[in-house]
Amino acid sequence: MDSFLSLFDPNACSECSTEDFAIDNMNNQKALPPEPQVGNIEYKLKIVNPTKQRFEHLVTQLKWRLREGNGEAIYEIGVEDSGILAGLSQWDMTASLQTLQQMALKLGATTTILRERTLDNGRSIAEVLVRKIPDDQNNIEVRVAVLGNADAGKSTLLGVLTQGNLDNGRGRARLNMFRHLHEIQSGRTSSISHEILGFNSQGQPINYSYSELITAEEICDSSTKLVTFLDLAGHKKYIRTTIQGLSGYSPHHAMLVISCTAGVVGMAHEHLAIAIALNVPFFIVITKIDLVSPTNTLQSLESFLKQVGSRRVPLVIKNLDDVITAGANQLTENVVPIFCVSSVSGEGLELLLKFLHVLPPGISATEKERLEQESPEFQIDENFRAGDVGQIIGGLLSKGVITEGMQMQIGPQKNGTFHNVTIKSIHRNRVPCRMVRAGQSAALCLNSYIPNLRNGMVLLKAESNAKGCLFFQASVSVLFHATAIYQGYETTVHIGNIRQTAVVLGIFPSNCIHTNERASVLFKFKVHPEYVTVGQGLLFREGAAKGIGEITQVFPLTYKPE
Known part of the structure; x- marks a missing residue:
């Protein structure tokens, strides 16, 4: 898939690592990887005047691809199952697109041509997005956590995206994002606020400027895709609230906002490290490019991404082709999309909106069905x-x-x-x-x-025999600690929505654990019991020290604690 996308801009990945992009036949631009058997991507050479039986088979196939993509499927027209880019004549391409549209209408879905390209032989290939709202929900929902240092412009950017009006350069757009008086007075977010941005079937954004006096209910009803932003605090004083938002709300993606005037400083390093530790896919937005050129910030980002140890490759988004490439690879590749925007002039916002429109949901239909059972x-x-x-x-x-x-x-x-x-x-x-x-x-x-x-x-x-626990055991890996963790060490533990101080009662098999080491650790909640289960992820942090792990054993309370 990534090779197909690169065909629209052969030089787009010239600076990227070949390890992330290379396939054997990319250089000749004649073929793609073979069609995947699972997932939401389907290759079709052509679908012209199918018989009734063939049409029903194609509809069933489309339905399966939509289920795999949780309501979204991508069709590559003019491509053989083996991945060879054969291309179609103009008449065959038009007829194939009409057939695909009829297939989508049969399922109550819509089609959007993402882009087309003419091959060297004069024939064309096309990439089409098919979208269908699942029967059990009003729209496709994606949760995006907004991270970044204080004063990076996170709330202002969200205000512009969700309200539809540009900022005046003095923070007017962010006022609707704040929940408390002290946030308005200081200009700093201290809590977790939720904002929504919708997209209709044509990919047009639906926000509070879509029509006069539109309500949140009308935005939800008019949208086929709904992006829910979690506006998290950027100041280091509220780092525990930010971690709780990332851990408790399980966002599908994270948007790291970096100010062009300040660069990669402060809590941006910490927020990115936490997002990677929690395995949350992320992209970067550089703001305030109307004040300073983003050149220096872009140069520092490459080393910044490598410092975390994630071997990420930056991809600066410059056109619509880059947007589609980044959206398709957001969940599978090490590519980090970077957008340069201005909340005052509006520069770059259109590309960011297009990216949010094609951003994939973070959970497969199979996993979703399993969880619902x-x-x-x-x-x-x-x-x-x-x-x-x-x-x-x-x-x-x-x-x-x-x-x-x-x-x-x-x-x-x-x-x-x-x-x-x-x-x-x-x-x-x-x-x-x-x-x-x-x-x-x-x-x-x-x-x-x-x-x-x-x-x-x-x-x-009501029927479950649930009990709280004070003691639990976890397999823990220390990401960083200046010296070592010993018995008696106290730290703030985040387990889903739980945030509480816990004491280390024992470390097995040794008596201490250093940076980059793994051990089995016995914890005790310090204040009150919590409900935790085996398999839950764990993140602990105290000062600069931090670590991750997974709960392996729980000891339910069978008595009333003193």
């Missing part, structure tokens, strides 16, 4: 009371399905037990709905007030 587990990140409405909780449903009226239990409390509750109503993206599925974030209204409710609790099925 499991018992529901809702991770609570926010809780509040709204007048007479009652107790409201917000967070992410990591697995299962929750519907209105469902009997559930919430906890753990200080003694490790759970309370029975009933779901009164559900809201997603500020719109009421009747159901939330695995991988979706939502706000739930409960039927009763919950004493001692806190962020980090979970909502589980």
Whole structure:
């Protein structure tokens, strides 16, 4: 796939590592890798005047590719199954595109020609995006976490993207992003805010400037694809809140924002290291290019990306071909797309919007179905009371399905037990709905007030025999520590939506662990029990020290802790 995309700009990857891009026959520009048997990419030499039986077979094939791509499929027209670029005449290409459009209409999908190219033999090939909203949801949803140093322009950029109006150079666009008075006064984000940007079937952005007095509900209803931005704090004082957003909300992608005036400084290094540790695909946006040329910042980015030890290759986005290339390889390659934009002049914003439009969902249909079959587990990140409405909780449903009226239990409390509750109503993206599925974030209204409710609790099925735990064991790898970690070491542990100080009670098989070493570690939560399960990812950080791991054993509470 990447080789096909490079054909539209043969020099686009001249500075990139051949290890990331090379295939045996790329230089002759005559062929692609053979058609993949799985995934959402399909090669078709031509589909002209198929019989009724053949047409039904093609529709079934398209349906399968859409399922593989979670509602999105890419068709390469004029390409044989072996990958040879044969090309089509103009008449055959037109007829093939019409047949593909009829196939899509049969499934209620839409087609968009991403680009076409004429080969040396005069024949043409085309790349077509087919998009269908899955039957069980209103639109295709992608979560993007926004990272970067303080004053990099994160909230301003989001304000321009979601509100549709350029900034005045003094921060007007960011005012709608802030949630607290002190954020408006200081100009710095301290909490996690959620903003939405929609795209219709033609790829046009749908934001609050799409029509007069448009609401969030209308944006959701009019969009076939919805990008949810998580605006995270950039100041080092709020690093724990930022890690909680990355760990708890499980974003599909991360957008690292770097100011052209300041360069790669401050928390940008820390945020990128955390995103890579959590295995979150990321891309970079350089802002404020109306004030300073981005040349020096782009030069420093290459060494910056290599410092993390990820062997990433920067790809500066200059045209639409680069956008399609970057979007197709975002989940599979080591390429890091870099956009240069200005929130004041609007330069570069169109290419960024096109990239967000083709950005792939981060979970396959097979994995999504598997998660939905499991018992529901809702991770609570926010809780509040709204007048007479009652107790409201917000967070992410990591697995299962929750519907209105469902009997559930919430906890753990200080003694490790759970309370029975009933779901009164559900809201997603500020719109009421009747159901939330695995991988979706939502706000739930409960039927009763919950004493001692806190962020980090979970909502589980009423029939499950759930218990909190204070002690757990994990296989841990230390990314950095100035000396070594010994028994008695205290650190802030992030496990999904959980954030709490934990004490190291034991290290096996040795008595300490150094940088780049792995060991089995026994932890104890210092304040109150939490609900954790075997297999969950773990991230701990204390000062400059940080490490990652996976929970291997849990010791449920069978007594009331003192």
